[in-house]
Amino acid sequence: MPIKSLIRSIPDYPKKGIMFRDITTLIKDPVGFRLVIDSLTQRYINGKIDYDVIVGIEARGFIMGGALSYTLGKGFAPIRKSGKLPAEVFSQEYALEYGTDRIEIHKDALKPGAKVLIVDDLLATGGTALAAATLVEKLGARVMEMAFIVNLPDVGGEKKLADNGYNIYSLTEFAGA
Amino acid sequence: MPIKSLIRSIPDYPKKGIMFRDITTLIKDPVGFRLVIDSLTQRYINGKIDYDVIVGIEARGFIMGGALSYTLGKGFAPIRKSGKLPAEVFSQEYALEYGTDRIEIHKDALKPGAKVLIVDDLLATGGTALAAATLVEKLGARVMEMAFIVNLPDVGGEKKLADNGYNIYSLTEFAGA
Numbered sequence: 564m565p566i567k568s569l570i571r572s573i574p575d576y577p578k579k580g581i582m583f584r585d586i587t588t589l590i591k592d593p594v595g596f597r598l599v600i601d602s603l604t605q606r607y608i609n610g611k612i613d614y615d616v617i618v619g620i621e622a623r624g625f626i627m628g629g630a631l632s633y634t635l636g637k638g639f640a641p642i643r644k645s646g647k648l649p650a651e652v653f654s655q656e657y658a659l660e661y662g663t664d665r666i667e668i669h670k671d672a673l674k675p676g677a678k679v680l681i682v683d684d685l686l687a688t689g690g691t692a693l694a695a696a697t698l699v700e701k702l703g704a705r706v707m708e709m710a711f712i713v714n715l716p717d718v719g720g721e722k723k724l725a726d727n728g729y730n731i732y733s734l735t736e737f738a739g740a
Numbered sequence: 741m742p743i744k745s746l747i748r749s750i751p752d753y754p755k756k757g758i759m760f761r762d763i764t765t766l767i768k769d770p771v772g773f774r775l776v777i778d779s780l781t782q783r784y785i786n787g788k789i790d791y792d793v794i795v796g797i798e799a800r801g802f803i804m805g806g807a808l809s810y811t812l813g814k815g816f817a818p819i820r821k822s823g824k825l826p827a828e829v830f831s832q833e834y835a836l837e838y839g840t841d842r843i844e845i846h847k848d849a850l851k852p853g854a855k856v857l858i859v860d861d862l863l864a865t866g867g868t869a870l871a872a873a874t875l876v877e878k879l880g881a882r883v884m885e886m887a888f889i890v891n892l893p894d895v896g897g898e899k900k901l902a903d904n905g906y907n908i909y910s911l912t913e914f915a916g917a
Contacts, residue, residue, distance in 0.1 A: 576826045583826045587846060590806075591793070591815040600810050616768070622824070625802035626816060629767075633777050633807040638768040641803070649753045649760045669764060 566602070567735040569595040570713065584713050584737055586684050590626060599627060602734055603710055604634040607680060614680040614707040616673060618642055620666070620695050623684035627712065631682060640672040642695050653701045657694035666691065668698040675703030686711040686733060689720025696729060708732055715740070743779070744912040746772040747890065761890050761914055763861050767803060776804060779911055780887055781811040784857060791857040791884040793850060795819055797843070797872050801860035804889065808859060817849040819872050830878045834871035843868065845875040852880030863888040863910060866897025873906060885909055892917070 569589040576583040589595045607614070617635070619628025621643045632639035645654065645665040652667040673679065679699050686692060686709075696706045706729055714721055714733035718740055724731050746766040753760040766772045784791070794812070796805025798820045809816035822831065822842040829844040850856065856876050863869060863886075873883045883906055891898055891910035895917055901908050 571827070573826045585826050587818060587825070587827075587849065590809070591817050591849060593809075593813055593815045596809055596816055597813065619803070622799045622802055622818075622820070625799055626796070626806035626818070629803035629806035630810040632767070632770075632773055633810065636770055636774065638770045639773055639803060640768050641764060641800075643799070647799070648764070649750045649762050650748070650764075672764065672768060 566595065566598055566712070567737075570735070572737075581740060582737075584685060584715070586623065586712055589712070596630075599712055599734065600630045600634060603627065603631055603682075606710070606732060607631070607635055612680070612708050614678045616640060616677050616679055616704075618668075618673075618679050618681045618695065618699060620681065620683040620691060621647070624682050627684065628682040631680075637680075640668065642666050642668050642698060653698055655694040655698050655701075657690045659690070666694055666698065668702065670702065673699065673702045673704040677702070677704035678707045679704050681706055681709040683709070683711055685713040685715070686720045686724075686731065687715045687718045689723040692720065692724060692729075693727060696724075696727070713737065743772065743775055743889070744914075747912070749914075758917060759914075761862060761892070763800065763889055766889070773807075776889060776911065777807045777811060780804065780808055780859075783887070783909060784808070784812055789857070789885050791855045793817060793854050793856055793881075795845075795850075795856050795858045795872065795876060797858065797860040797868060798824070800862070804861065805859040808857075814857075817845065819843050819845050819875060830875055832871040832875050832878075834867045836867070843871055843875065845879065847879065850876065850879045850881040854879070854881035855884045856881050858883055858886040860886070860888055862890040862892070863897045863901075863908065864892045864895045866900040869897065869901060869906075870904060873901075873904070890914065
């Protein structure tokens with residue numbers, strides 16, 4: 564499968580035992596990048612998923628999220644790391660392996676009732692995606708689906724998001740951690 | 741001018757005396773976002789600027805950079821904050837008002853001789869853009885132009901980049917700091 568074959572696997576990054584799936588080799592390939600965006604556009608342009616705005620998660624989610632906002636003709640709202648957004652925000656903490664991190668969204672990023680497609684490059688534990696969904700809901704908006712290039716189902720994020728009632732979609736999967 | 745009118749100005753952010761130009765209000769508007777990408781596409785699709793790859797600067801540069809890579813049919817290479825890229829990198833320090841920061845590019849992100857269009861949301865002091873250009877050149881590639889949504893000419897970045905021989909292009913300008 565062309566998308567999967569263009570993703571680079573880096574052993575023991577960021578630490579021993581983790582096989583890092585690196586999408587930079589995919590997106591620097593013009594045909595690979597176009598295939599990613601066209602595949603996602605194809606899914607979301609047919610009217611079966613009802614959504615009206617794209618939310619991208621910093622930072623790699625911005626790359627596909629920006630392109631997808633363009634192809635689908637929707638606005639783009641960023642979810643950023645703590646302290647990066649200039650206006651009033653809602654903030655959500657989530658667990659890392661050791662400690663916690665925090666992401667934020669502008670309070671006026673979404674209208675109440677907005678129907679949101681969340682975009683990120685990779686689904687692993689689902690911690691960031693779940694925190695992003697919580698932020699969307701704090702604004703009174705609804706998460707219609709979450710789209711990823713890569714899903715790592717064995718890490719548990721897919722199950723965690725499904726258990727919380729979210730639909731997920733991914734272009735490719737890798738087994739293992 | 742529609743693009744300028746959709747940019748929000750936030751006084752005293754990130755600190756007293758700075759008027760922050762916030763593009764999130766522009767890009768959450770579907771027509772605004774499309775206008776940004778179409779305007780940049782219009783400039784770079786006509787063959788007058790010779791380039792073959794888009795380099796986006798983390799993080800807001802990823803949003804337009806991703807969309808522009810799609811519309812122009814070029815690959816996308818990210819320049820990221822220190823410690824974010826998984827493979828071997830070149831690293832470049834640049835000055836902040838107090839202290840320094842560091843950005844990085846994968847050593848295999850660009851082929852020697854590649855012709856690069858650098859994309860970011862805003863040109864202020866030009867420190868990050870100049871560091872980004874230095875990274876591109878460390879890989880033996882050439883910076884053909886740097887594109888921004890917003891230029892703040894009074895802050896000095898435009899002059900600094902021009903003095904270093906770089907072409908810049910922006911969609912709109914604001915006077916003052």
